Every structure is written in C-alpha cells, then in structure tokens.
Amino acid sequence: MLSVKSLESGYGKLRVLKGISMQIDPGEIVTIIGANGAGKTTLLNTISGIIKATSGEIEFNRTKISNFPAEKIVKLGCSLVPEGRQIFNTLTVKENLLIGSHTIKNSQIVKSELNNIYNLFPVLKDRINQLGGTLSGGEQQMLAIGRSLMSKPKLIMLDEPSTGLAPLIIKNIFEIIIKLKEQGNTILLVEQNAKAALRIADRGYVIETGQIVLEDKADALLRNDEVQNAYLGKEYKK
Amino acid sequence: MNKKKYYPLFGLMAFIILFQLFSSFSGKEFLLIQLTMCAYYSMVIIALCTLMGYAGQISLGHAAFFAIGGYTTAVLTTLNLIPDKDNFFISLFNSLGFLSLRVNPYGIEILHFSPWIALVVAVVITYVISFIIGIPILKLKGHYLAMATLGFGTIIYRVLLGGKIFGEADGISDIPEFNIFNLLKINGDNADRIENYYAAWFIVVISMLLLINLIHSRVGRALRSLHGNEHAANSIGVNPARYKLFVFTLSAVMAAVGGVFMTHFSGSIGPGEAGVLKSVRYVAIVAVGGMANIWGALIMGIILNYLSLRGYLGSYDEAIFGVILVLIMLFTPDGIFKAGNFGSIKNFIFSKIFKKA
Structure with missing residues (x-):
C-alpha cells in the first residue's frame, strides 16, 4: 500500500531523515517507535506532503506521491492525524468533522461518513455543536481521528495519539485503533509509548536519528533485548 | 438552522426602510446622505471582516483597494478623449458604446469612458493587483503580514498623492453620475438622495448575502480552518495558499466596488481615502464588532462611520477611534457583540425586574 525508498528530508539545511526505507501492506497496523527527535513526525509529515522530500521515493498504491501537494495526497486516501491533535478550536465539533471531508464534494458520501463517525464515537455526537476547543484531551483525540476518517482514507497515519492523555483514555484510543483495523483500515502508528504500540501492531520499525535501525514483527520487537533496553524500560525494572 | 443565518438580513432591511421613512417624515432627509456613505464604507468593512475575522489574514492596506476602485473610475470617467477622438481604439470603443459624452459645468464637451466600463476595469485592476501582491505577501503571517500590507497601503497612498493623472493632493472632482439603465442614478444630487440611499444599501445587502453564504x-x-490552524488545515487537504489568495482577492474587489460607487456618489475622491489611518480605522471597526462576526462589524461600521461622518466626533475623530479600540481590547477583546455580553446584560436586567416582583 505504501512504500518508502531511501527517503531524505528535513528543515532547511537540517537533514532529519537520512535514507528511510519501509513499507506497509493493506490491512496492517505498522508502528514506528523511536526517541524524541529521531524523525518520526518528520517522516509522517513528509509522507503526507507537508514537508517536501529532498530525495528518495514515496509510493502510495503504486502512485509516486513524493512531489504531490498535501491536498492531493489526502485525496488519494492517505490521511494524517497530526501530532498534538490540532483541533480547530473555534469551529464546532460538527464543523471540525465536515472540514475533514474537504476533499469530498459529494454531500451524500459526507453525510453517511458523518454518521459512521458518530457511531464510532458516540461522545462526539453528544457534542456536535460544542466548540472544538472546549473538548477534553481524549475527546479531542477522537475528534482528530474522526476528522481524518472523514476523508475516507485507505491509510490512516496517527502521530502520537497518546500524548498528554490519562492511561485509561489511552487504552480507549488504542481500542479504537484496533477497531479501525478490524473495519479494514490500514494504519501507520507513530508512538513514544512503544510498549502499547507494539502490543497492537503487526510489525514495527525502530527509528534512530533519521535511520531505521531495526524492523521486525511486533511481538519479536517486544521480546528483543535491545528494544527492551532502549524503549521498554527493562533496565529500569532491574 | 439553515435559514436562521438570514434572519439578521431582514432586520437590516427593516432598519434601512424605517430610517428612510423616519427621516422623510421628520423632514431630515439630509441624514440619508451620511448613511449612504456608510453603506459604501461598509463594503470595505464586511470584506475586511471576512478576510480578517474568518480567514485570519490581517490587512492594514484595505483603504488602498477602496481607493484603487475609486480612482480607477474617477480617472476613466473624467479623462477627456475628445482630442484623441479619431484614434482607432477610441473610435472602436465609441462604436461599442464604451464611451459617453457629457458637457461639464464650464460648457466643455467631455468624451469619457462610461461608468459601467470603469466599474469593470476597476474590478479587473483590483483583482490583478491583489492577486499579484497576494502571492508573495500571503506567505507571511501575523505581524509580518500586517507590515507588508501596511507597506502596500503606503505605496498606493504615495502614488495617488504624487501622480499627475490622479490630481495629486487635490484628488479628482467633477465625476459624473453612474446611471443604471436610466432607472437609478448614483450621484450626490439632493433630489435623488432617497434612491441613492436604497441603491447603496441594496449593494450592501447583496454583498452580505454573498458573504454569509460563503462563510457557511x-x-x-476551509477559510475558518486556516484561521484556526494552517498546518492542520493543510494536513486534511485544504490548500492554504489557494484559499488565502481567493479570500484576499475577493475582499479587495469588494472594497474596490464600494470605492467605485462611493466616488460616483460623492462626485470626487482624494488621496486621503487610501491613507493608512483609514486602513487602521477599518481594522478597528472590525475588531470592535468582534473579528469573526460579520454582523457585528457591519453594525459597528454603520454606527461609528455615521457618527464620524456627521461630525459628532469632531476633530478628535481618530483619537476617539483609538480610545474605543483600547477599551474594547481591554474589556471585551471578542468585540461588543460577543454572545456572552448580551447574556450578562439580559441577566442583569431580568434579575433587577424579577427580584422585585
């Protein structure tokens, strides 16, 4: 579904991604774990066209999207749930969702998609006329996920959905991600909460200073000594 | 829900009609003149409100667009083409009906472009100018965008002030009326002030209808999402550059249309219309009305412009605008018409009445 080949990108003169290669097959949950500043968010922003790649290739459903503008990539079915949720505070919940379907012009599809979201997140339905900024963190994260689902994506990229949320809410969000997978969605999940991410993922990549250092099945990564030491806090336990 | 957004429009129309009836019956029809001018200034204000309040792009140069519209029509409808009558293009324009002939108060025949052509040219010129400057400056945000538009406004002001064709500091006067199919005449004639009043407000009502529908x-x-968070808007498929340019050009053209009719109404235009203080005043009015509140901006535009045009604010005009701006920013930064304000006033009144009962 998505394949990235020796991708390089960054901000100005700063090279953040130094040749990343990875791929995602349909129906998978793939997670990318790594420390702060490793380039996780930069990778997602480059795939979604917000940052331009300096070299390398991104292919989405056999279309080369490396030079596409962000809106065209969304239209193709590759949708990002940005880091820190980025809800539109001054728009109502309903408007936040509707703006997610900006690339869809058929109002019938938009309407049915809106109903799907309300079924998936009943909390949002209770608050359709409330301003986005007045929601709690967990609700905002649901709204952000709902908003990206409104574009009927084939691939959903989630950037640190657990940031700043209480453990109980995080559990909730991860259950939703599993549900999305069961509905046939493909998911790319970027997380600092490596343990939780690897538990629900099929495969995982470990990214360090802009390079993929490890890739394996998720349960294999969970058992991997290096990963345990670096990201899962095994040392600490001892 | 869907039709609710039109309700204030009926209120506006009712106010327009009632004010006219009131002024006619009380023999104070002269009051309509300032309210007509208010209508044309309101075009700038609602256009700026859409740009600033909803799309979040500040412009400290909107008076310039108003002036570009006004000066375009002023130049085209006063430039005497009689000496070049036999020029190929001029005679072609003449045979196409683009020109009209009139005799000025000194008995001199003047062949000039008809106001219709001037209106079209003004719209096109404003569109092109706003498009060309919009591409680079809309990449800027916040203070930087404010500075860039301020610079643009200053350039236009100096060009109008220094240009021979623009009449330098005197501006351009003796501008003919805008005759709309012989039904309506946009001019400053006292005999026509009622129809002028309605014509002006008709244009505002149409513009409001357009903008309300646009906003919803x-x-x-998409525009409002840009205001909230450009990065997020981009990530869900909104092209920020395209929408910003669209709303910028739209609001510039709307301001220019106001300028065109204002110029025909008052019969003259001066460089002061493009001044920075004018631009600041428009921004202040939008802020007082409550940035993302097009009705608030329109109402405050009517009230403040009316007071200022009637001369109630005296020579302290700009100072009073400054004071109002400071007070609003201090006490109710979301504008006078913030829903909460009405709620608290209503609660206050109700509690006084019902506690006693």
Missing part, C-alpha cells in the same frame, strides 16, 4: 459553505469552513 464548504469554502467558508
């Missing part, structure tokens, strides 16, 4: 449409949502 898919495009309007």
